[in-house]
Amino acid sequence: xxxxxxxxxxxxxxxxxxxxxxxxxxxxxxxxxxxxxxxxxxxxxxxxxxxxxxxxxxxxxxxxxxxxxxxxxxxxxxxxxxxxxxxxxxxxxxxxxxxxxxxxxxxxxxxxxxxxxxxxxxxxxxxxxxxxxxxxxxxxxxxxxxxxxxxxxxxxxxxxxxxxxxxxxxxxxxxxxxxxxxxxxxxxxxxxxxxxxxxxxxxxxxxxxxxxxxxxxxxxxxxxxxxxxxxxxxxxxxxxxxxxxxxxxxxxxxxxxxxxxxxxxxxxxxxxxxxxxxxxxxxxxxxxxxxxxxxxxxxxxxxxxxxxxxxxxxxxxxxxxxxxxxxxxxxxxxxxxxxxxxxxxxxxxxxxxxxxxxxxxxxxxxxxxxxxxxxxxxxxxxxxxxxxxxxxxxxxxxxxxxxxxxxxxxxxxxxxxxxxxxxxxxxxxxxxxxxxxxx
Amino acid sequence: xxxxxxxxxxxxxxxxxxxxxxxxxxxxxxxxxxxxxxxxxxxxxxxxxxxxxxxxxxxxxxxxxxxxxxxxxxxxxxxxxxxxxxxxxxxxxxxxxxxxxxxxxxxxxxxxxxxxxxxxxxxxxxxxxxxxxxxxxxxxxxxxxxxxxxxxxxxxxxxxxxxxxxxxxxxxxxxxxxxxxxxxxxxxxxxxxxxxxxxxxxxxxxxxxxxxxxxxxxxxxxxxxxxxxxxxxxxxxxxxxxxxxxxxxxxxxxxxxxxxxxxxxxxxxxxxxxxxxxxxxxxxxxxxxxxxxxxxxxxxxxxxxxxxxxxxxxxxxxxxxxxxxxxxxxxxxxxxxxxxxxxxxxxxxxxxxxxxxxxxxxxxxxxxxxxxxxxxxxxxxxxxxxxxxxxxxxxxxxxxxxxxxxxxxxxxxxxxxxxxxxxxxxxxxxxxxxxxxxxxxxxxxxxxxxxxxxxxxxxxxxxxxxxxxx
Numbered sequence: 001x002x003x004x005x006x007x008x009x010x011x012x013x014x015x016x017x018x019x020x021x022x023x024x025x026x027x028x029x030x031x032x033x034x035x036x037x038x039x040x041x042x043x044x045x046x047x048x049x050x051x052x053x054x055x056x057x058x059x060x061x062x063x064x065x066x067x068x069x070x071x072x073x074x075x076x077x078x079x080x081x082x083x084x085x086x087x088x089x090x091x092x093x094x095x096x097x098x099x100x101x102x103x104x105x106x107x108x109x110x111x112x113x114x115x116x117x118x119x120x121x122x123x124x125x126x127x128x129x130x131x132x133x134x135x136x137x138x139x140x141x142x143x144x145x146x147x148x149x150x151x152x153x154x155x156x157x158x159x160x161x162x163x164x165x166x167x168x169x170x171x172x173x174x175x176x177x178x179x180x181x182x183x184x185x186x187x188x189x190x191x192x193x194x195x196x197x198x199x200x201x202x203x204x205x206x207x208x209x210x211x212x213x214x215x216x217x218x219x220x221x222x223x224x225x226x227x228x229x230x231x232x233x234x235x236x237x238x239x240x241x242x243x244x245x246x247x248x249x250x251x252x253x254x255x256x257x258x259x260x261x262x263x264x265x266x267x268x269x270x271x272x273x274x275x276x277x278x279x280x281x282x283x284x285x286x287x288x289x290x291x292x293x294x295x296x297x298x299x300x301x302x303x304x305x306x307x308x309x310x311x312x313x314x315x316x317x318x319x320x321x322x323x324x325x326x327x328x329x330x331x332x333x334x335x336x337x338x339x340x341x342x343x344x345x346x347x348x349x350x351x352x353x354x355x356x357x358x359x360x361x362x363x364x365x366x367x368x369x370x371x372x373x374x375x376x377x378x379x380x381x382x383x384x385x386x387x388x389x390x391x392x393x394x395x396x397x398x399x400x401x402x403x404x405x406x407x408x409x410x411x412x413x414x415x416x417x418x419x420x421x422x423x424x425x426x427x428x429x430x431x432x433x434x435x436x437x438x439x
Numbered sequence: 440x441x442x443x444x445x446x447x448x449x450x451x452x453x454x455x456x457x458x459x460x461x462x463x464x465x466x467x468x469x470x471x472x473x474x475x476x477x478x479x480x481x482x483x484x485x486x487x488x489x490x491x492x493x494x495x496x497x498x499x500x501x502x503x504x505x506x507x508x509x510x511x512x513x514x515x516x517x518x519x520x521x522x523x524x525x526x527x528x529x530x531x532x533x534x535x536x537x538x539x540x541x542x543x544x545x546x547x548x549x550x551x552x553x554x555x556x557x558x559x560x561x562x563x564x565x566x567x568x569x570x571x572x573x574x575x576x577x578x579x580x581x582x583x584x585x586x587x588x589x590x591x592x593x594x595x596x597x598x599x600x601x602x603x604x605x606x607x608x609x610x611x612x613x614x615x616x617x618x619x620x621x622x623x624x625x626x627x628x629x630x631x632x633x634x635x636x637x638x639x640x641x642x643x644x645x646x647x648x649x650x651x652x653x654x655x656x657x658x659x660x661x662x663x664x665x666x667x668x669x670x671x672x673x674x675x676x677x678x679x680x681x682x683x684x685x686x687x688x689x690x691x692x693x694x695x696x697x698x699x700x701x702x703x704x705x706x707x708x709x710x711x712x713x714x715x716x717x718x719x720x721x722x723x724x725x726x727x728x729x730x731x732x733x734x735x736x737x738x739x740x741x742x743x744x745x746x747x748x749x750x751x752x753x754x755x756x757x758x759x760x761x762x763x764x765x766x767x768x769x770x771x772x773x774x775x776x777x778x779x780x781x782x783x784x785x786x787x788x789x790x791x792x793x794x795x796x797x798x799x800x801x802x803x804x805x806x807x808x809x810x811x812x813x814x815x816x817x818x819x820x821x822x823x824x825x826x827x828x829x830x831x832x833x834x835x836x837x838x839x840x841x842x843x844x845x846x847x848x849x850x851x852x853x854x855x856x857x858x859x860x861x862x863x864x865x866x867x868x869x870x871x872x873x874x875x876x877x878x879x880x881x882x883x884x885x886x887x888x889x890x891x892x893x894x895x896x897x898x899x900x901x902x903x904x905x906x907x908x909x
Contacts, residue, residue: 024774024825029472029767030513030577034553044531046467046512059466064479070463089703089767 002109007066009108014061018100023058026051026092032084037367038077041384047074050084050094057101067105075101077381079374080243081334081367082278086341095339096285099242106245123246127236128253133204134181140209141175168375171413176211184211188218188228195225195314199266199303201257203276204236205406213406216435217272217307223438224314233260239279242286243372254283255293258300269300272307272431274336274405275372280304281340306336307431308345308404317352321437325355328433329398331389331412333405334367346404346430353437359396363389370411382411383418390415393425401427441481441526445502449484449526452494457485457532468527471512471519472574473861474775475825480507480521485529489609489646492528496644496890497613499526505893506611508640510551510579514586515766515778516859518639522894528644530581537647539564543621544652545604550581550645566652569596572855573763581645587637589855591688591719591759594813596653598855600636607647608635611886621649634881639857640892642885659687659721660731661755664738665712665745669693669796672714673789675741676812679718680785682737684730688719689813690762691792696809696820699768704761712744716812717762719755765809766820773805773822779838779862781845782854785815794844795819802837804830816854839902842868863898 002010032050033039039049046052053074059065075098082095111119126132184207198221206214221228234257238250257280261269271277284301287293311317328350337343343365351358369375369385393401393415401416403409412427428436441449441460450458459465460482470477481504486492499506505525512519521527530551537547539561546561546568554575561568571590572578578588584606589598605619619625619632635642666672676689692700694713701708709715716738720730735746749755770776783791792808795817799806810817819841821834842852842865852862852869867875879897882889 021774025771027472027474027767027770027776028470028512029574029770030511031574031764031767033511033577047463049467052467055467055470056463064477065462065466068463070461074463089700089764090770091703 002067002069002072006108006110007068010067010105011060011063013104013108014057014067014101015063017104018057018061019097020061022093022097023054023061025090026054027090028055029089032088032094035083035087037079037081037083037369037385038381041381041388042077048077053078054092054094054097057097072105075105077378079334079367079369079371081371082338083334083366086338095282099247102243102245103247119244119246123241123244123249127204127240128249130204130207130235133208133236134178140172141177144172144174167414167417168410171410171417173209175209181208181211184230186230186232188222190225190227191222192225194227196267196310197227197229197265198268198270198310199261199264200228200230201234201237201261201269201271201276201280202230203271203273203406206273206276210406210409210429213272213429213432216429216431217270219435220307220311220316220431220438221270223319224311224316226310226314229264229266231260231264233263237276237279239275240372242279247286251286251290254286254297258283258293258296261300262296266303268305268310269303270305270307270310272404272429274306274333274340274342275407277304277306278335278339306340306342306345306404308349309342311434312345312348316434317349319438320354321352321434322354323356323433323437325357326399327357327359327397328353328400328402329359329361329393329396330364330402330430331361331368331408332365333403333408334371336404337365346402349430349434350402353434356437359398361392361396361398363392368408368411368415370407372407375411375414386411386415386418390419394419399425400433401425402430402433403427404430441504442502445498445504446482448498449482449495452491452498453484453486457487459483468509468512468529469521471509471514471517473515473517473520473859474777476517476520476522476860478520478522478524480527481524483527483529485531487532489533489607489615492609492644492646493613493615495526495528496609496611499890500611500613500888503888503890506644506890507892508550508581508585508644510582511553511574511577513574513578514582514857514859515780516586516639516853516857516861518586518857518859518892518895519582520860522860525890525893530579533646534579536560539566539652540621541566544654545621545649546652547647547649548580549647550579550584552580554578554580554583561652562655565655567655568602568650568652570599570602573766575763580648580650584636584645584648585638585640586857587855589811589814589816591690591762591811593811593816593855594689595685595687600633602651603632603636603648604651605649606632606635606645608643608645610643611888611890615646619649637857639859639895641882641896642891656721658724658727659719659755660727661717661719661749661758662731662735663747663749663758664716664718664735664743665709666714666716666742667712667744668742669714670789670793671742672716673792673812675716675738675743676788677786678737678741679734680813682733684733686718686720686730686734686813688717688759690717690810691715691812691817692717692762692765692809693807695772695807695822696765696769699772699807700761700765702771703764703768704757706757706761708761709745717758719759766818769807769820769822774824774826776820776822777834777838778818778820779841780810780816780818780854780856781841781850781852782814782816783845783848783850785813787848787850788812788815788817791815791817791845791848791850795841798837798840798844802833802840804833804837806837811854814854815850839865843904858896860895863896864900864902866896866898867901868904
């Protein structure tokens with residue numbers, strides 16, 4: 001619940017802090033509506049559309065309405081997939097408006113004690129500290145390896161959790177050993193004549209739970225002639241914080257990352273997670289009001305590239321790639337597509353693999369419902385979206401679903417498990433598949 | 440406010456889940472794509488079927504509650520802004536394609552169906568529905584009919600009106616009537632179908648429509664002609680028509696529009712020219728080839744600096760799709776974009792383009808122009824800021840001059856966007872007092888309680904016509 005006083009404070013901050021020009025930039029043509037997953041899935045309710053949400057933000061700012069539960073609900077249900085941005089002819093920066101609005105609401109709202117503890121524990125205590133990420137992940141690894149996970153499943157412990165989380169627990173990848181996560185190498189020479197020096201942004205989840213994918217990424221970069229440096233001192237990109245209304249925390253993390261990458265004279269900064277990439281590429285906007293950081297952020301942003309983009313640039317798709325005959329389909333990472341605007345490259349790479357029949361699924365450019373922690377906080381809408389997604393997957397008859405972001409990967413694994421297709425369809429990160437094709 | 444007893448009756452008709460009177464639920468239906476108009480409805484109702492519509496209208500007629508039927512709210516005349524409150528009616532449950540009749544070449548649809556979704560299904564059956572308003576990817580058929588929408592293919596194929604064969608309409612008293620039929624000929628009585636087309640929701644609620652389809656053209660070609668002189672482009676348009684060639688599409692974009700569109704679409708439009716014409720012809724391949732050649736020759740003889748034909752269907756599609764975003768793309772330049780669609784006989788297009796430029800200079804406002812030049816339908820668009828009161832007054836004065844000029848040239852206030860609230864103060868300029876009186880008579884006969892989209896079409900205060908030059 002939001003108290004009357006909190007509402008007043010939120011309204012005040014909307015009036016003083018929301019970007020009026022950007023709100024006015026929306027001319028309400030409605031071209032965004034068909035692109036919005038929550039508009040479609042809610043049975044075409046305008047309040048769950050980008051145009052509706054912007055109208056609500058503007059109305060709160062104009063004092064036409066109060067920021068009541070319904071307004072919050074409208075914003076909470078937004079996936080933040082930003083599919084509305086590339087289709088907006090006026091170029092409204094919806095993602096920025098959403099983040100600002102969420103930040104204002106969150107900063108003025110006193111959460112209940114359990115929520116506060118959880119937010120503090122996770123957002124302050126865990127993600128900004130890579131060593132703690134490793135510790136928590138290794139606990140999960142112990143849980144998996146010790147046989148505890150089997151026991152937990154057997155005695156039905158997981159049934160105490162929402163269905164989506166219980167299924168999620170089953171599909172989590174096997175976490176590497178703590179030793180592997182802690183002692184990672186930081187410098188890799190190219191396999192062929194050097195073409196570029198790249199700094200690799202490892203990501204917090206990618207460097208723990210998905211460490212193997214990070215190793216594959218580095219291997220591929222070496223194969224195409226990159227000297228790879230993994231800068232020390234880097235940490236979580238801050239997306240989780242930015243998206244959940246913790247802008248200040250996100251700024252601190254952005255600064256630390258910029259500093260870490262300034263230590264390396266790299267031509268490019270490479271990411272292999274669309275979600276991180278999209279947040280990193282917004283660092284210049286995030287830090288725009290801090291003069292001493294603005295230029296440094298711009299320089300950081302200008303070097304950023306997704307792994308698939310650099311692989312295509314360096315002709316990886318002309319190497320000999322081969323997999324057993326199969327149909328492969330690709331699920332776009334929303335942020336890679338809508339924010340990084342990288343969507344042709346992964347497809348180019350997949351089509352280059354011998355034995356692969358690439359089949360585009362309907363709505364591949366539409367969110368899978370993972371959306372950061374959305375599938376945990378909004379399980380109903382998330383699972384509805386996922387179920388529709390899986391129908392399109394099945395239509396392609398694909399044996400392999402390829403993704404480019406850890407969240408999407410887990411969500412697709414979850415979808416496979418829910419449909420009872422485990423063993424028949426697999427979900428992989430694109431770099432793992434490319435490495436497999438190369439070997 | 441809707442009285443609690445009436446609320447109960449309405450909820451009983453549609454169910455709780457289809458009745459929304461929360462403040463945020465109402466706010467998101469308080470606007471459409473028209474700038475500067477916003478008013479809260481008292482409730483938002485989604486009828487499940489036509490019987491619900493009949494019952495809702497009966498209640499509203501008895502209680503004199505305004506009713507505003509709304510598709511996707513993409514109109515540009517304030518047509519679905521509930522200026523007098525009341526109920527906004529949504530058609531999200533009534534959005535089905537009911538039948539494609541391949542023997543009579545018709546399609547029967549519910550009003551909430553998205554135009555483009557219908558077009559796709561119709562084309563999959565090898566048939567063709569030509570009206571293609573720029574908003575078609577989100578606009579609904581019900582909205583298209585109520586506004587009599589045009590589009591890029593209007594020059595050759597006409598507008599929505601030319602494709603509506605039959606309508607099912609619920610009148611304000613709750614009675615349902617059926618007009619027309621799957622008929623090529625029908626003179627049984629007044630042409631009520633045409634009366635309801637373009638009536639902007641002021642007479643009744645359309646609950647079903649049967650539309651005419653034609654065979655899908657065998658082929659099409661798309662070309663761009665580039666100009667360094669805006670009036671040369673306009674002259675080319677008149678010349679093409681005068682030489683008895685009717686292209687499917689003959690679109691005009693000035694340099695600001697080109698730049699804004701290119702900024703968004705990034706398809707390689709030339710940004711260093713003053714104007715372009717986007718031209719499309721369809722039909723049997725040999726005729727298309729011949730026409731395109733003729734048109735290219737005409738454009739060159741009118742000082743086009745370059746003429747290029749799209750190499751593939753995808754390239755052509757990109758061009759027309761980009762053109763459809765023109766208005767919204769212009770919106771990226773300034774906080775407020777106000778556009779009009781004054782229309783003149785196509786022989787006067789060059790005169791009108793020049794007049795618009797002169798009027799912009801006279802009132803010191805920034806006007807970009809694009810539009811369906813081939814059918815004389817231009818979209819002069821003013822880039823402004825609602826917060827700048829002084830400029831807004833000049834914008835209004837400029838548009839008044841544009842309306843007056845269009846009418847002087849034998850044209851009209853609005854070619855395809857409708858009157859709504861935006862142009863109602865000027866309607867008398869076009870129709871005269873007697874014309875307005877006839878329309879009012881019709882309105883009062885069908886909707887004596889004035890519950891159907893009140894505040895539209897007939898303005899409370901009329902603008903005085905000032906003769907230009909005085």
